[in-house]
Amino acid sequence: MGGGVAAFSAASELRARGYDGALTLLSPEGAPYDRPPLSKGYLLGTEDAAKIALAAEGWYAEHEVEVVAERAVALRPAEAAVELGDGTLLRADRVLLATGARPRPLAIPGGEAAYTLRDRADADALRGILVPEARVVVVGAGLIGTEVASAAVSFGAQVTLVDPVDPPLVPAVGEALARRLHAMHAEHGVRSIASVPLGISASGDGSHVVRLADGSALEADAIVAGIGIVPASRLAAEAGIEVDDGVLVDASGATTNPAVFAAGDVSRLRKPDGILARRAEHWEAAVRSGQAAAASMLGQAPPETGAPWFWSDRYGVHVEAVGTLDGRAGGSTVLREVDGVPQAAFLLADDGHLLGAAAVDLPLLIRAARRIMDRGLTPDRAALADPAVPARRLLP
Amino acid sequence: MSEGIDVGSPDEIEAGTARVVEPEDSGFVDPIAVFHTESGCFFALNDTCTHEEASLAEGWIEGDTVECPLHSSSFNLRTGKVLCLPATEDARTHKVAVEDGRVVLYPGVAADPARAAD
Numbered sequence: 001m002g003g004g005v006a007a008f009s010a011a012s013e014l015r016a017r018g019y020d021g022a023l024t025l026l027s028p029e030g031a032p033y034d035r036p037p038l039s040k041g042y043l044l045g046t047e048d049a050a051k052i053a054l055a056a057e058g059w060y061a062e063h064e065v066e067v068v069a070e071r072a073v074a075l076r077p078a079e080a081a082v083e084l085g086d087g088t089l090l091r092a093d094r095v096l097l098a099t100g101a102r103p104r105p106l107a108i109p110g111g112e113a114a115y116t117l118r119d120r121a122d123a124d125a126l127r128g129i130l131v132p133e134a135r136v137v138v139v140g141a142g143l144i145g146t147e148v149a150s151a152a153v154s155f156g157a158q159v160t161l162v163d164p165v166d167p168p169l170v171p172a173v174g175e176a177l178a179r180r181l182h183a184m185h186a187e188h189g190v191r192s193i194a195s196v197p198l199g200i201s202a203s204g205d206g207s208h209v210v211r212l213a214d215g216s217a218l219e220a221d222a223i224v225a226g227i228g229i230v231p232a233s234r235l236a237a238e239a240g241i242e243v244d245d246g247v248l249v250d251a252s253g254a255t256t257n258p259a260v261f262a263a264g265d266v267s268r269l270r271k272p273d274g275i276l277a278r279r280a281e282h283w284e285a286a287v288r289s290g291q292a293a294a295a296s297m298l299g300q301a302p303p304e305t306g307a308p309w310f311w312s313d314r315y316g317v318h319v320e321a322v323g324t325l326d327g328r329a330g331g332s333t334v335l336r337e338v339d340g341v342p343q344a345a346f347l348l349a350d351d352g353h354l355l356g357a358a359a360v361d362l363p364l365l366i367r368a369a370r371r372i373m374d375r376g377l378t379p380d381r382a383a384l385a386d387p388a389v390p391a392r393r394l395l396p
Numbered sequence: 397m398s399e400g401i402d403v404g405s406p407d408e409i410e411a412g413t414a415r416v417v418e419p420e421d422s423g424f425v426d427p428i429a430v431f432h433t434e435s436g437c438f439f440a441l442n443d444t445c446t447h448e449e450a451s452l453a454e455g456w457i458e459g460d461t462v463e464c465p466l467h468s469s470s471f472n473l474r475t476g477k478v479l480c481l482p483a484t485e486d487a488r489t490h491k492v493a494v495e496d497g498r499v500v501l502y503p504g505v506a507a508d509p510a511r512a513a514d
């Protein structure tokens with residue numbers, strides 16, 4: 001169930017592992033496409049719908065994957081079936097829930113006026129409003145809010161970014177890089193305000209006024225909210241599967257119902273010690289969890305997954321991070337700087353192991369860091385900090 | 397396009413790195429990356445990732461694969477086969493040979509996956 005990268009990766013992994021039975025992809029929007037470009041190339045108009053497809057048109061026929069452009073309305077594990085809107089029951093021995101998430105609604109008076117970004121149709125709608133001179137207020141300076149702000153200024157809109165956290169993204173990239181990245185808004189003419197919106201009211205001419213907690217008010221032709229996501233887990237909950245801010249799964253994607261697996265943004269990992277992990281909400285985690293679920297649906301051992309990784313592209317720079325840069329639980333940070341400007345940050349545990357790394361426009365450093373983490377190596381601090389040491393030399 | 401192009405001597409391209417041959421030098425429409433693997437083999441692929449604008453020559457070269465520096469799609473250097481998302485299309489291969497102590501690239505001539513220049 002789902003037409004995102006988790007469902008697609010699971011389908012392709014099932015075939016790669018030799019499953020040759022019937023395989024249906026319930027994907028309400030038709031052929032699966034990739035979401036990250038929706039706030040990047042697709043929004044900017046440099047990539048079209050064909051470019052963001054997750055597979056060439058012929059792939060589905062070639063791999064005997066039937067794409068059914070329908071939404072499931074109920075899971076019926078007791079009958080080994082999934083129910084569609086018209087009452088049709090699709091029989092299934094195993095069901096993968098990969099229904100992703102919906103944008104968290106802006107829960108303030110008038111908040112329904114805000115646009116959100118999750119689907120291709122949302123991106124198409126945004127392209128209609130991010131126009132020259134439009135006054136755009138972006139609520140939330142996370143990855144999506146930031147990328148939308150970056151796209152909006154490139155279209156000539158006047159953009160204000162509102163987020164209570166200054167700077168955002170510290171747990172993901174560390175304080176130094178978070179500051180550098182946040183400063184880029186001002187450098188590109190995006191005003192940022194550390195506050196929260198309290199309410200939105202319509203002015204007669206089709207524009208809006210956004211009132212903020214700091215007492216100020218912003219006039220806006222369009223408001224975009226990127227304040228997080230809510231997992232699309234309702235059908236699982238209704239079917240009696242355990243849900244707690246996401247469908248609870250183990251590392252193999254198994255839910256509390258033996259016929260139902262879950263992967264991607266809809267899922268939340270329960271670790272072997274019972275502790276619930278943070279939902280991953282990133283592309284690669286969706287791919288890997290889809291693949292893991294495919295393996296376990298076939299009764300095979302899921303592949304090892306390494307440290308979580310994500311990227312973000314904004315204002316022409318490419319940001320990547322692996323693991324965690326959240327130093328609150330301990331560890332110490334090593335910075336790689338050029339002329340006082342941080343290029344990369346590393347978080348090291350007290351015993352010298354690498355816990356995470358983040359970098360701006362230095363992707364090979366992150367590729368090195370991933371391997372250091374996956375192999376459990378203890379890197380040399382001086383080498384990590386030295387811009388003259390190429391990424392490859394960080395590994396033995 | 398079967399004329400070979402001298403890309404340099406084998407030790408001019410450090411093992412684990414790649415050199416880009418531009419269209420004006422190769423006569424081929426796209427830039428070509430000539431890879432020198434840690435194990436001493438030479439391979440060539442179209443330099444631009446089949447997913448988005450990124451130079452595979454700047455990627456992470458390990459064993460017989462290169463990982464794109466932008467979104468981490470990997471390609472088999474021998475066959476050009478894409479090994480993981482987000483790219484969905486294989487990369488085009490070009491034949492490379494070490495001839496008389498020189499690395500010679502044959503732009504537009506598909507590599508023979510069974511043999512590698514070393």
Ligand SMILES: Cc1cc2nc3c(=O)[nH]c(=O)nc-3n(C[C@H](O)[C@H](O)[C@H](O)COP(=O)(O)OP(=O)(O)OC[C@H]3O[C@@H](n4cnc5c(N)ncnc54)[C@H](O)[C@@H]3O)c2cc1C
Pocket residue numbers: 001002003004005006007026027028029035036037038039070071072073098099100101117118119144232235263264265266281282283284286309310311312313
């Ligand atoms: C604009 C944007 C930019 C992003 N950029 C990045 C980035 O730069 N880097 C990064 O690492 N991550 C990024 N992400 C996150 C990444 O795209 C997601 O983590 C990933 O798409 C999750 O995949 P998924 O398959 O779990 O869910 P989704 O992609 O949300 O797919 C869910 C699918 O389920 C379908 N569905 C829902 N309900 C039903 C139902 N009842 N029946 C049948 N089907 C149903 C939906 O139609 C959809 O096809 C971005 C996300 C967005 C939205």
